[in-house]
Amino acid sequence: MVVRRFCPPAFSHKKSALSILWLCLTSPYAMPGIVSGGIWNDRERKRVLSYTRVILSPRQELSKLGLGSDMDVELQTLQLPVDYREVKQRVARIWKDLQPQFVVHVGVDPAAKAIFLEQCSKNRGYRDADIRGFRPECGVCLPDGPEVIASEVSMKAVSRRAAVQGVEVAFSRDAGRYVCDYAYYLSLHHGNGCAALIHVPPLSPRLPASLLGKALQVLIQEMLEEIEKGRAQNQKLSLCSSSRGEPTGGLLH
Template structure:
């Protein structure tokens, strides 16, 4: 991680399946209106990603190569969720569901030579405990679902030396409008940036360009697979 970087990139996804309005992008747009807060001396950039494996692969690579952000936060929608989930790790295999173009990766693998699991250097469990947002629960998750969100996250963790995050938001509803989700993202990202500023994390990122955790997990977030 470049300690001099002052850019944070936040992405949301476009329409797919029955989600003609994707709450992830609506939440990111609301975040853009709010900004990251006056105390956060970072530039916020937002980007919409298509629910398209091949296009995502190109765009994630360009984000890290061209912008060199200190953190990238990907936001996706979980159609069944009632809470916001902070995903600790990305998985390399299991991508059998087709994207909006009917494509899925060969053999369902993200990077053929990559580790099975890559964890974020940000403790999502710690962030979920501190990020208090009235009107919506913020929870910790160990399984991002093996679709384009998870695929995007794994690639971003790989390119960003673990300096990435994935947030799953619920669908929009009267009790969970885009304005609330945007405010929640602001609070969550503020806490993530505080995590990155903890002593010792810069050295950790320097030495762990593709940090993989075994199924049993470890102190950074326990990335064991969920029971189905």
């Protein structure tokens, strides 16, 4: 999901609505490493369907659960293909047309045993091909972009506070340099650093869709709390600056 930096001209004590978009990176047709020589067999089809269920089932669970927070939140969900070019266009359109305040990207890490909250995203190193065999030129997301963009949400703090029985949550500083990471970088860029990427493990008897959906609910709640803390801090700094007759953008020299 993408979060826009909160910079209101005058802070209001009344909580404003947060528009949330949950972007799911998935494809109902193919995934890297699944199709061999352009020929699908039954095992490959099952892997594709299994991967798709990892995304769709918890998303449905979260939609049923809601976010359960006391903030005025609108939850929307979207799916994105595992396609660099399509992702680049659609993420840009989402920011321009929908103007969300908070967007969480959710991707599957087949090797993960825990849920990982990604703190940052990197601009270079995208060498693996997407489902269409495309690789970004020179492995770069944005040629003029910074090397690393970090989320304004403290993933370490969220991972420490979030508690869901039976689910391990950790934070990470390496999102993997694939389409999930690529989309995350774009969202961090468009969202001025306020975005989140959650990598989840595959569904299993130990991690059914209902439990994963609950874990995502708790994590997003904690992220919203982090955002509210940031808003309160910005308010305090703004009031202090105003009381000293200083511009809110910084100290007088």
